[in-house]
Structure formats: C-alpha cells, structure tokens
Amino acid sequence: MTDAAKIAVQTYGAQSGRACRAHFEASQFFHAAGKPGEMLMSLRAAARVVPQNEEEQAARFGYLFQLGAALDRQGQLGEAERVLRDLVSDLGDTYGELSQAAATGNTALAGVLFEQGEIEEALALVDGAVQTLASLGDTGVAPALALRAFVVKAYSPVEPSFPEEMSLPDELVQTLGEAALERVGQSAPPLALLALSDIEELVRETLGENHALRRALLAQTVRTAAEAGDDEAQLRTLRILADLAEKAGDALGQADIQLALAEAHAAQGRTQEAVGAFESAAKFAEEGPRVLALGLARHAQYRAAIGDDAESRELMERSVEAARDAKEPELLGSCLVTQGVLLQHAGDEAASGKLDAALDLLPLGHPDADIATEHLEALEEERPCGCFGDTGLLQAVASALSQRLPAGLLRSVAQDQDGFRVDLAREPSPEEHQLVERVLNEVLQELTQATPDSA
Template identity: 30%
Template sequence: MTTPAAPVETAFALLREGRLVDAQDLMTRELQAVTARHGRGGPEWAAAQCDLGNVLLHADQLDRAIECFRHAASVPGHDHESRKDQLTYRMNLGTALRAAGRLEESEKELRQGLEERLAFYGREHPGYAFGLEPLADLLLARGDVRQARRIADEAVLNLWRNGHERVAAVLALRAAAIHAAGTDEPMFEGLDQLPDAMVERLSAYLIERLDHRDPAAKGLLTALVAALEERLGADHQATLNALSTLANLGRDLGDQHGRVEVITRVLASYDRQGRDEPALMAALALAMAQHEADDDEAALRTYESANARAERIGRPELHSEVLRNWGIALKEAGRPEPAERRLNEALAQARRGADYETVGRAGVALGLFLQHEGRLPEARQVLEEGLAVLNPAHPDAIVGRSHLGAVREGRTCGCGDLSGTVADAFREFVLTRIPADLLDRLEVSVEDGNFKVGVHLRREPAEGELERLNYVMQAAHAEFRRRVGEPRYAG
C-alpha cells in the first residue's frame, strides 16, 4: 500500500505547479487541525508552524514565514527531539530574516542558535557545524569577509572530519569567501579528494548562491567552470550546468558576446553526446543571444537549424517554441511574410500538443503580429483564444491582455495601458480566490513599480474570511513579483 504524502509534501508539489494559494490553504488547514487536536504551544503546533513557514518562505511571503518560524522557535523543547527541532526552527527564522534583508536581526538569531547548538551538540558534532554555515553566509553578505572565512573554515573541518555530505555546501561558501577576499589562494583546492556526487553538489550550491547583479560573480563562476572541467570533464552535466549559468550571468551583466561563446560550447557538448533535446534548447538560447548581440543574420540561421532539430525530435510543444521564437525574430528583422508563416505553424504545433501554456503563448505571439499588421478582427480572435488558457500572472498574458485592449480600441500599435493591465490581472487573481460576495470593490493600481491596493468590503467577513483575504492578497503580491518581468514583445 502506498503511503499518502504528508501535507507539506503536497503543498510543495502545489508550489511547483505555481498554485501558491492552494499550497497555503492546505498548510493553513493543517495548522488549524493540529491546533484543534493538540492546542497551541506544544511540539506538534511548533512543527506545523514550521511547515507553514517553509511553504510561505518558498512562496516569497517572507513576513508571514518569519512570523511562523518565530512562533515555532518560541516553543521550548522538553526532550531531546523537541530541543533538536527547536534549533532547526531558530535557524529557519534567521534564514528567513536574512532573505527579508533584516540582517541585524538575522545575525542575532543565528548567533543565539549557534550558542544553543554548542550547548546541545558540542563543538565536534556536525549539528554544531550546521549553525556555523548560515552565520558565515550572513557575515559574508554583510561584508565581514575575514570572520566569514574563519567560521567557514571551522565548519569545513568539522564536516570533513565527520564525513558529512554537507561539507560540499560549506566548501562552496568558503570558495565564495576566498573570492571575496581577492587573494591568489586557490578557491577549489582538494576537489580530487571528493567523490563525483559531492563535487556536483558543491557546484550546485555555489550556483544557487550567486548574485547575478554582481559583476564579481563572473570571476567566481569562471573559476568553478575551470575546476569542474579539470575534475569531471567538459561534457559532464555539472560542467554544462555551470556553463549555462555563466551564459545567464552574461545576459544579466550585459556581456552578450561572451554569452554567445559560452552557449556555443554547451551546444557543441550536447551534440557530441547525441543529446537532442538539450541541444535544441541550447540552440534556442544561442539564437536569442545572437539576436541580443545584434547579429540577427546569425540568429535567423540558428533558428532555421533549430527548427530542423525540432522536426527530428517530433515533440509539438518544443517545435511550437522554436517556430514562435523564429517568427518573432523574422518579424523584428522586417520579414513579415515568413514571420506570419512561422507564427501560424507555431500555433498549429501547440494545438497538437497537450500544454495549454504553449497554446497561449503561441496565440499571443500571432495575435500581436496580426495587430501590428492592421488585421484587428483576426488579432482579437487569436488573442482572446490565447489569453483564455494562460495564467493571468504569466508575462505573456500581461502583454497580450494589454495589446488586446488596444485592439478593442481599434489601434494597430501600442500596447495600451500596461500598468492598468497588470493591475487588472492582479485584481482577477484575487477575486477568483475569495468568496464572490465578500468585496464591494477592489481598487488596484501600479505606482513606481509597486501595487497600491484598496479593499472595500460588502459585508462583515465570516470567521476565517478576513485571514484568507489577507493571505490571498499577499500571495498575489508574491506571484506578480515573481512572474511579471519585462514584457517579452515590443508594443
């Protein structure tokens, strides 16, 4: 018999699907059920608070996550297991405070947690090193490189001596501290003493902690790539993941030519290995990089070769993505006739598949093209079809909805009131997740990149409704911050 998934596991599965409110609903109900069974202030209640806090943390609702972790950490442990859990709750609280930018509060909690770990575990136990790691990470973020390095070294020695796999994460942290110090000391010395799996984890941890806004990150990542090529080989997946991250970093830092060079290396590796689908995705990334490097002819040639790859693979969703991007590139290159063919083919391929988002994105791309060509009735039909199947918070849905507003006004160019469209999508997100008769009206506007919201109730909320409204609003803020970036298409 299959064991049912724990509520927190189900909640994280919902998060991976983008269902933030459903995940929070599930864990809120679980906390309420635990409170009803065991009361407040006990170990069960603390564990449920921590589970809810973890879901909120991953849903980018930091203030509520901090509140949950603070509740959990406030419950004193009365036996070995509950005392150990309380140490975890305090570390989670420090981590959430750090994520919220509340660095002084974070350091206070992490230092208190480290003292408690020392008393509980002793200095030689890996449980003590678990408290050293986040404190060193925080100190590095605060610019105290010397102390961060000292604490990271202590954690490495502890975990290495205990043969604990978490040493990979701390070695990544130490490499970042060495890089920040600006010395000639090797950052990745000793990789030959680690098994392959641990080297892979080290790489993943380092990639996860990179700040893509910091130009210095490029030197650290370049050094990691070189170390991985030497230790694991140029075609190892960890090396390719690091190269792909280096390409993304090049985009974020404006180094488009460097990005093209790196993606070309990745594509060559996948071709050497005969890995068709990863090679196709690398080819798409290469075409976009070439376009952003102002080499449109090279980009169009790459799209043509990517289309041939997609035809060989035979997956409609992948083929639609290639055709959509190729059509947009042809449009921007001033070639409307082949652009229209590719965009129509993209929508046809998407309809053959089973992914609604692919259908929506292809419809929006074709609809924008038809609008700009002055074919407004066709544009309206295609845009409405595409928007019907897209998440309202999806960036393409935001742009498509704004263009649809312009189409309805009879305009062939311009994307209409983009801020107003974002506000409308935010409003729709909230209204579809609360009782229909609760609000008289919901006023939403976007000012200086932030949402300004006015809530007007129609009636007195029933028990629990106001709390639900509050966290649906917080989920809307988190969802739109996370998903709404720069428009994908020019208006």
C-alpha cells in the same frame, strides 16, 4: 494548523515543547503555501521554546536554524545574523566549538555575512567550518565548500575556489554543485562567473563532461554572463553546450541552444549572426514539432523587432503549422497569441481572429490568454496595445536617428521589453556616445508627443 497551535498553547503552555512543535509544523505548512509572513511568525513562536530535556533542546536549535534560514531567504539579513550568532554561541557551549553542529551553524552565518558584504569574517567562518566538517567526514562539507567558492572570489578573484589538498567523492561533488546553483544569486554576477567556472571544472573532472550537473552549471553560466554583461563568456559557454548536444546526438537540445545563441546575438545587436542561429535552430528542431513551433515563433518576434515584417509573417505561419502538428492545444493557443500580437503591431485586421481563436484553446488564467485579452480590448477600443514590438514606431525611431546621427555611425535599431536598443557600426567617441543618448531621447519625446496614446 493555526487552531492546532492554539490548542497546544492552551493545553501545554506557550513555551512548551509540544506547543512550539505545533508552531514549527504550522511554519512548514505556511512555507509550502507561499505565506512568508505567517511562516516567520510561526518560526519565531517555535524558537521561544523553553526546553525541558535534550530532545527539546535539539529541537530548539533546529527551530533557530530554520528561522535564520527563512529570514535570510526573505532578505531580513540583520535579524538573520542576530539569530544565527546566538545559535552558533549556544551550539558551541552545548556541543563544543569544533562540533558538527557548530560548524553547520557557522556555515549559515557565513552565508548571511557574505550577503551583507562582511567578506573577511565570512571567509574566516566558512574556512573553519570546512576544516571541521572535513575532519569529521561530514557530508555538510560540500555545501560549505560551495559557499566558500563564492566568498573566496569576493575576497580575491585570483584565488582558487577550493583548497589544493581537497578531494571529494562523486556524491559530494554532486551536492557541492547543486548547492552552488542555489548560491549564485547571492553573489555579484562578475564574481559569480569566476566561482561557477571553478565549480564547473571540478564537476567536469569528477563526474564527466556530459553529466547533467555540468550542463546545469553551464546553463547557469550563460544566464550569469548575461547579467554580468560578459558577451564573450556567454557565447563561449553556449558553444560548449552546443558541442555537448551534438556529441550526444540530441537534435532538440541543439535547437534549444541555437535559440539561446540567437537571442544572445540579438541582445548584442549582431543581426546576421542572430538570424543564422535562428535558422540553425529551425533545422535542428524539425525532428520535434513543439520545439520547431516555439523556435519559429521566437524567430518571428525577432524579425518583427528589427522591422522585417514579411519574414516575420512567414515564420509565424510556419510556427502555427508546427504547433498544429504537435497536437497540443495550449501550444497552438500560445503561438496564435504571438501571431495575433505581431499582426496587431503591423496594423493587420486579421489580428483579432487569431487572438479569438487562441482564447478558445487556452485555459482561463493562462499568461498568454491574459495577453490575448489585453490586445483584443485594445483593438475594440481602437487604441495602441502599449507593449513592445510596435514595428511602425520602431521604423519611425530608426529613420529619425539615421537622419540626425553622423553618417556611418548607426548600424541598426531594435526594440525589446526593455525599450529601444541602438547598435553602432563602430566604437563611438565620448562625445558621440552622449550625442546618441541625447538624440534618442529627443526622438522618443517627439514621437510620444505626436502620438500621446502610445506613450
């Protein structure tokens, strides 16, 4: 691709239509190959075309639009804004400010401004784009409305996401919902939740309550609620998904949702609810050994994290058995890795055998194979593995905290990839909150100094 662009430059000139077309084609290759730096360089070269006819003029606009979008994706928002402002100005001069092309450019520019916190200008631009595209009957109104939903919530959380008079055919509602899913990460999670709620309602009313797009929006709502720290919204949405799976008679879908519910409860320190959801997931998953194996493994990891070693071992035995029934070597290998890691954390000599068996099943480069190798190396060197889930350390932390905190304040201590999580039995006073943080830091420092290899 690079040689083709060089030949075109040498033959026709660096700013010729053919050379810039070659640069653009190279940019698409680099994008597919995961080389963003080379992609941007090629797009910049393509955008330098000096058009000699209407076709090359239209191509130049396309190159600039693609360059602005690529800069946006790479987080280079300042340059993206400059490129898109120049593009919108040229489109307005060429086709008219109320043209489809100018409205599409304004939508892209509004998205970049929104990401930079320029909410008022972004709203004005996207409002104008929606009006223009709607009046022209252009399908681009759907992604413009998706962006508008997020911008409106950033401007005023109580405002409805969509104009009251808006009416869209089913296919445009589908496009709107899909575009919204791509925009979620550009908005603050609490505001994104508000927009997702309105979009999900529109999709439900238009496409039906069990439509795949609605389920995708609900699943995204679960993730966004977790990011926003909105436990109530997360659990409420998971229950909606569970109800949909039940109505559809989808046992495996219900198993997946129960697993998500279990992990949501676990993240919030609700041990009893988490265990109940894990057990429900196992019952639903009995119709499919793959889901059963994964569900039991996740339950076993949770049991180990809360210090229930015996139950964790039993669950992992069942997980490995289900993985054998599934007759999927990689699945069995992954479950054996989980079993080996948990045994290693518990100080059981059987860990190395499980990890060795897993490596025989997993292909080179598989993430779980890397985990197995790292843990085997730790065993050979007689050192701690250093990952989370060390039940001995967890029990030591829990014991020390219970001795130093006021009676009745501590409910439980759990451990995950983010560190230790303390669950309190009641709402602490500001002084108690500071005390918990101070005592936890002191305990961890003392334990680290006592066992420096596990730091």
